[in-house]
Amino acid sequence: MSSTVAYALACVLVPFGWGVLMFRAFDWWQARLRRRASQAVPPPIDYSI
Amino acid sequence: MDVDGHMVSLLALALFGVGVGFVAGLFGVGGGFLLTPLLTVVLGFPLPVAIGCGLCQMVGTATVSLLRHRRLKQGELRFDLLMLVPSALGAVAGARTVQVLALHGDVELLGRRLPLVVVVLYTAYIVFLVGSALGLGKRAKDGVEVLGYVRRGPLARVRLPPYVDLPAVPLSRVSAPVVAYVGLGLGYLSGLLGVGGGVALMPALLYGFGFPIRQAAGTGLLVLLVTSATATYAHARQGHVHLGAAMVLAIGASVSAQLGALATARLPARWLRSGLFLLIAVTVLAILYDLLRQFG
Numbered sequence: 518m519s520s521t522v523a524y525a526l527a528c529v530l531v532p533f534g535w536g537v538l539m540f541r542a543f544d545w546w547q548a549r550l551r552r553r554a555s556q557a558v559p560p561p562i563d564y565s566i
Numbered sequence: 567m568d569v570d571g572h573m574v575s576l577l578a579l580a581l582f583g584v585g586v587g588f589v590a591g592l593f594g595v596g597g598g599f600l601l602t603p604l605l606t607v608v609l610g611f612p613l614p615v616a617i618g619c620g621l622c623q624m625v626g627t628a629t630v631s632l633l634r635h636r637r638l639k640q641g642e643l644r645f646d647l648l649m650l651v652p653s654a655l656g657a658v659a660g661a662r663t664v665q666v667l668a669l670h671g672d673v674e675l676l677g678r679r680l681p682l683v684v685v686v687l688y689t690a691y692i693v694f695l696v697g698s699a700l701g702l703g704k705r706a707k708d709g710v711e712v713l714g715y716v717r718r719g720p721l722a723r724v725r726l727p728p729y730v731d732l733p734a735v736p737l738s739r740v741s742a743p744v745v746a747y748v749g750l751g752l753g754y755l756s757g758l759l760g761v762g763g764g765v766a767l768m769p770a771l772l773y774g775f776g777f778p779i780r781q782a783a784g785t786g787l788l789v790l791l792v793t794s795a796t797a798t799y800a801h802a803r804q805g806h807v808h809l810g811a812a813m814v815l816a817i818g819a820s821v822s823a824q825l826g827a828l829a830t831a832r833l834p835a836r837w838l839r840s841g842l843f844l845l846i847a848v849t850v851l852a853i854l855y856d857l858l859r860q861f862g
Contacts, residue, residue: 525802527624527796532816536629538821543630550858 570615578609583623583818590627590819592833593828593842596762600626600849605693607856611811613683614668617760618806621798623816624762626794630856637786641784642734642777648742649749649789654796656750660757661800673821678861688853690759692764697755699846701769719776723749733786735781748774749789757797760792778808 582605590597596621603615610848635641668684674684718737726741748770752763764786771782801807830838 519805520805522803525799525807526810528618528798528802528812529625529805530815531809532622532624532630532798533795534628535813535816536626537633537821539626540630540633543824 567808567811567814569619569811570612572610572612573813574609574611576814577611579814580773580818582609583815584796584822586815587819587822588826588829591828592830593826596624596627596764598761599695600689600845601815603688603849603853607852611821613681613687614664614801614804614806615808617664617687618798618801618804619759619761619808619815620814621756621794621801622809623819624760624794624806625798626816626820626821628762628787628794630663632787632791635784638784640781641783641787642732643788644730644732647729647747648745649752649786650792650834651787652746652750653753653756655799656753656755657757657793658753658794658800659740660754660759661695661785661797661804662808662839663754663758664801665804665805667754668790670826676861680860684857684860687759688857691853692850694755694759694761695846695850700842701765702809719772721770721772721774722776722794737775737776737777740775750852751797752786752789753793756790756793757800760797762794764790 567574567579573764584671586597586601586604589600600618601623602616602620605611605619606613611619664683664687667686668681671680672679673682673685709856721744722740724741724744726743730742730745731738732740748767752767754765755761755766767786768782772779777785798807859861
């Protein structure tokens with residue numbers, strides 16, 4: 518295994534980037550679920566007739 | 567995959583990541599305290615490499631946790647900032663200790679020659695795991711997890727200036743050096759054992775300082791990220807981190823941790839706590855078995 522400065526920095530930055538990506542992906546997934554839930558709601562009843 | 571001259575099955579590593587991630591999500595812990603010793607005992611990683619890889623994948627999980635809690639505005643950032651520098655120093659000191667122990671070679675114990683690093687770190691793991699189990703047991707007995715108010719703990723009563731106010735908790739006139747020493751200890755544990763220290767920090771925040779549970783859960787995550795990043799860098803400079811293996815673990819763990827967190831809502835709290843105790847007991851037994859095997 519390498520022990521250069523570049524490799525050591527990569528060992529920190531690659532999992533950090535993965536963490537940010539996972540956070541964004543989970544956010545996107547939750548927003549999608551919320552959007553789907555709001556679309557699944559039936560339209561309000563029109564009492565005017 | 568070749569990890570420090572030791573062939574490890576990629577599938578086994580991925581499954582291991584999935585398993586530990588699920589357990590971490592299920593019990594709401596980082597999982598480092600299980601991952602690092604089990605990487606050595608089950609997959610045969612050399613102990614310093616297991617510590618390095620455990621810390622490296624922890625950078626990813628700590629990033630996700632920190633971003634999520636920051637969005638929910640949970641946790642006391644001032645407490646994190648006070649611990650930041652001492653914990654980073656502690657992490658480097660812990661990594662150095664591992665290096666010194668690894669360079670020391672073998673030690674004679676009961677007529678057998680064993681690597682010093684294995685003897686010292688395995689003992690430290692057992693002490694740490696048993697201590698964590700006792701801390702969790704105390705929480706279970708006192709039912710503190712339902713506390714929504716602040717009860718000033720013994721560490722918050724220490725009179726050692728300068729003092730700092732923690733408005734998000736809220737606590738006033740807390741000794742800044744005491745907080746810094748907690749950070750130093752946490753960082754050292756992280757660099758030495760490759761654990762996040764969440765299992766040690768939570769009892770310190772809840773009983774030591776008297777944080778309410780919601781604020782305690784969000785506090786320490788910035789420190790966890792900085793500590794794991796510093797310790798990863800220090801271990802990588804010593805050649806103890808296999809980035810490929812760490813990323814396989816991180817990818818598996820990040821997906822299954824979400825599933826574990828979803829499963830938590832469906833299980834009774836008593837089962838979860840018993841499960842965590844059982845897991846700690848199995849890890850301690852696995853370490854003892856490996857130690858006895860090396861004796862034999």
